[in-house]
Amino acid sequence: MTAAGANPTVSGVDSTGPAIETHGLTKNFKARVAVSGVDLTVPRACAFGFLGPNGAGKTTLIRTILGLTSATSGTAQLLGHPMPRERTAALLRVGAIVEEPRFYPHLTGRENLQVVAAAREPESSVRIGPALARVGLAARADERVGAYSMGMRQRLGVARCLIADPLLLILDEPMNGLDPAGIQEFREMVAALVGEGRTVFLSSHLLDEVEKTCEMVAIIDQGRILTQGSVADIAGAGRRVVRLRCGAPAAAAIALKDHPSVQSVHQEEGVLEVTLSTTAGAETDEAVADVVRRLVAGGVQVYGVEGQRVSLEQRFLELTSRFETSA
Structure with missing residues (x-):
């Protein structure tokens, strides 16, 4: 993954208000409360880490914020758009990986991105080459995804996000399968994306990497936010x-x-x-x-x-x- 590449600056940036904002967001599955009264604020143009033990509610909260599952109560906004009412408008400038990215294994990396770009605005197709170069897959773009390692599929997932020219990237465990060099490259890419005015919301269990990559963080457990703020302040409160x-x-x-x-x-x-x-x-x-x-x-x-x-x-x-x- 390279710091240079797809988009040196974000076009059409609306920097007013948080990138993600929730109030009292709750999601129940019958008698089980998966997310409970979450108040979360993610500022614009920052790398924001989202941490929690397995089963803490991280992925459920992400799916609820994206409108992939309906909230039981509470409100959520993405880039100022109320969800899920204005989901289509919000997701035009959002790139997301939820759990492991899925692709057509019989198609190449490039062809998979072409399928996605065909459903978006015409400019998306132009971004495919730069996005592949940015995540370090330019040399392997014309190989079938079925032969890709897990780390390569993660890179391709990030490239798929980038063809939307996103203001906000929501990445669920994006460093899974990356070797140490790949993790370092990913860290540099996130810094470059933030430098362009984008927001990167990063859910991960790799706490050391989140500390090195993110400026701000929230910690969730049993569906509730325990704390949120700058990494320095939260670590310093220990x-x-x-x-x-x-x-x-x-x-x-x-x-x-x-x-x-x-x-x-x-x-x-x-x-x-x-x-x-x-x-x-x-x-x-x-x-x-x-x-x-x-x-x-x-x-x-x-x-x-x-x-x-x-x-x-x-x-x-x-x-x-x-x-x-x-x-």
Whole structure:
């Protein structure tokens, strides 16, 4: 996949309002609630990650937003168009992969895109070549899709989205089957698409890749949105962990047992892992300084202090585990 290619800028961009917006969106399957009262806002021109455990409601929410299944209650808008009432107008500028992309295996990659383009505006056919080049399939475009690997079919799915010249791409697990080089190329392509003013809504279980690819994220579990916002803010809201190298870890653990900012202390191979109950910034800095002061005052030599970075994956596990416990 290449950053250059199909469309250097988005034509006819209407940048007013969110790309996706839902209020109280609910989808029930008889007695089972698959999506429950979801309020979701996806800004324009950003890469937005959508995360959740298996069965959390990710694909059901995507299908409901796209009008592929009807909502039980609540509202949804795509590019300012109420769904499903203005579905046709909205989907003219939306490209979507829902679950694994399907193609005619006896046709080539190019021929599959030609079938799709024939049902769209005439300009779609002109975009086929650039779209194939952009996803790195130009050299394999005239081979039958039946011989494609899973990663190649994923690339072809993205190319199929691009022939619509989309303002919004909704991609469900698009990195499945991609090798490390392919994932890096995909990440670069998403950045280029966002740079053109497009919005990429990316549902994935690859949390590390979402953290590297997306600026914003929402986490869903059991059909409910647990949190949404910038990746930095959500990861930064997680637990604060400091690793201390000290001369007497056992004595240090006892000394910190009743510290007001210390949530827990774990000792491993001469290193003390201290989990703080503070929020980010100055409060955490002051707590770390006070922890060190208390240890030194108690006669414990401190050789090193290292803050442990909280990843999106750690924050995801904290949120979903806590939700599971309280449910």
